[in-house]
Amino acid sequence: MIYLAVVFIIFLLICSIYAFRHGGADARVVVYMMLVAALLTRLVTGLSHDQWPLAMVDGLLMMGLLYVALKSRAYWPLWSAAFHATTVAAHIAVACSPHVDFKRMAAVTSIWSLFSLFVMPLGIMIDQRADIIGK
Numbered sequence: 001m002i003y004l005a006v007v008f009i010i011f012l013l014i015c016s017i018y019a020f021r022h023g024g025a026d027a028r029v030v031v032y033m034m035l036v037a038a039l040l041t042r043l044v045t046g047l048s049h050d051q052w053p054l055a056m057v058d059g060l061l062m063m064g065l066l067y068v069a070l071k072s073r074a075y076w077p078l079w080s081a082a083f084h085a086t087t088v089a090a091h092i093a094v095a096c097s098p099h100v101d102f103k104r105m106a107a108v109t110s111i112w113s114l115f116s117l118f119v120m121p122l123g124i125m126i127d128q129r130a131d132i133i134g135k
Helices: 002-022 025-047 051-071 076-096 102-134
Strands: none
Touching: 002 025, 002 102, 025 051, 025 076, 025 102, 051 076, 051 102, 076 102
């Protein structure tokens, strides 16, 4: 579990730096949201082993990602929102079956955060290539 957290933090920093250097305003907003959500996740999981604070952080991030995706001209924010929707769906599934262990649920849902991060630099690269070809 600790390995996944370390990989996530390193990947978050790499993707954030790339998005700030090469992405537009949408990328910067998404990076801010993901950084705040990562910090809040560490805070709420350290304070409580209950699912609801973490579900609220993920739900708020989902609403923010969906807002950016709906107003963006790029496709990658929609991909990121879709991957994060699986995390929110996992929270709903766990709420329906409360016997699931919190740590296992957190590990499974955090895997989707890696995919959500991965599509950000990939989408920015694709958008840049499309802009170059379109000129």
